[in-house]
Amino acid sequence: MRLVLLGAPGSGKGTQSQLMMRHYGIPQVSTGDLLREAVAKGTALGKAAKAAMDAGKLVDDSIVLGMIRQRLARRDARKGFILDGFPRNVAQADALGTLLEELGQPLDAVVLMKVRDKVLFQRLAGRRTCRRCAQVFNVFTNPPPKGGCKGGQAHDLYQRPDDNEQTIGRRLEVYAAQTRPLVAYYRKRGLLRQVDAEGELDVVEMRLEQALGRGSSPGKAASRAVKKAVKKAVKKVVKKAAAAVRSRVKPTPLQRARRKATKVVRKAGKARKKVVRKAVKTARKAVSKLAR
Ligand SMILES: [Zn+2]
CATH class of the missing domain: 1.20.5 (Single alpha-helices involved in coiled-coils or other helix-helix interfaces)
Known part of the structure; x- marks a missing residue:
């Protein structure tokens, strides 16, 4: 199963990735993690990336694609992967398509996790972390129990600076502007699967599996047609x-x-x-x- 996962901040993309990794036995490939890892290890690509970042420039797509290529060559990616954080625009999507074709590992699906802005806002703006025990709560949907922290004290909650309402609004706008062309791009290629990502975790997981079961590969599609x-x-x-x-x-x-x-x-x-x-x-x- 070779996937690209698209979802706004607060869409539950990270959580669902974890579940899919376990379900399908495939790794999550986050370009952010790859970059950090390459820079820390001082690989050739990592050095090139660091030079760009030190100069205040964006890391070139070719560098990121090189990292993806190396990552997908690893053993654990033979059964597939979940790509997260890439592509972010149509040019990158084209480049990724070319690379995957070259590797003989074309995408099976691009999953769009759909959550209304109203709900995203609530999820992000309500998020609080405890200073003492690092547990994450939501003042709207998952409030902390009273006196539930160490030594019977109440949790000592704080809001991440990224989660204030102005910043959230901007993050969601950036996401929407970035994602819209990609959604059109992958829909045209018949790869887009939209998943309603509101509601309970296991319900969303079920919807995701259903979406991926539908038309995920020609073989499956044929056997489904026969069954039908x-x-x-x-x-x-x-x-x-x-x-x-x-x-x-x-x-x-x-x-x-x-x-x-x-x-x-x-x-x-x-x-x-x-x-x-x-x-x-x-x-x-x-x-x-x-x-x-
Ligand atoms: Zn606590």
């Missing part, structure tokens, strides 16, 4: 058989008349019993009155 055809054929046969049974069971006018007559007779019998019972009761009452 078989199901349709079976349904047709069953329908036909049911119709045959029904026509055989269908009562003749005479049978219908008999059944109706039986019903009427039964009803009349019940009514008669009721009348008799009532009459007997009244008679008994009258008798007991006379006896007194």
Whole structure:
């Protein structure tokens, strides 16, 4: 499974990546991590990247692509990967497409994690971290329990500077502007899968798996088509058989008349019993009155 994951800050992209890594046994390839790692190790690409950053320039796409190429050559990426943080524009998407084609590892899908801005805002603006225990809470959706920190004290919460409302607004705008052309780009190539990423974690995970199961590879698509055809054929046969049974069971006018007559007779019998019972009761009452 070879994926690109697109999602706004607060869309739960990181969490879902972790789950997919476990589910499919593939690594998450974050270009940010690759850059940091290469710079720290002082590889040739890392040195080139550092020189650009030290000069206050953006790291060239060719450097990032070189890192991706090296990363995908590793053993753990043979079954696939989840690419995170790249591409960020159409030029990068083109370059990535060329690289993956060259490697014989084309993308299976590009997943767009969809969350409304309103919800993203709440998730990000409500986020608080405890200074003492480093647990992350959300004042709206996941408030900290009282007296839940070390020594029975309340958690000592703070908000990351990145999570104030102005910054959040800007981050979401940047994301939307960046992502829109990519969404169009991958939709045109039939790779885009949109996933409703609001709601509980496991529900989103299920939707994600469903989205990836649909049209993820030609082989799967073919087997699904076969299954569908078989199901349709079976349904047709069953329908036909049911119709045959029904026509055989269908009562003749005479049978219908008999059944109706039986019903009427039964009803009349019940009514008669009721009348008799009532009459007997009244008679008994009258008798007991006379006896007194
Ligand atoms: Zn705490």
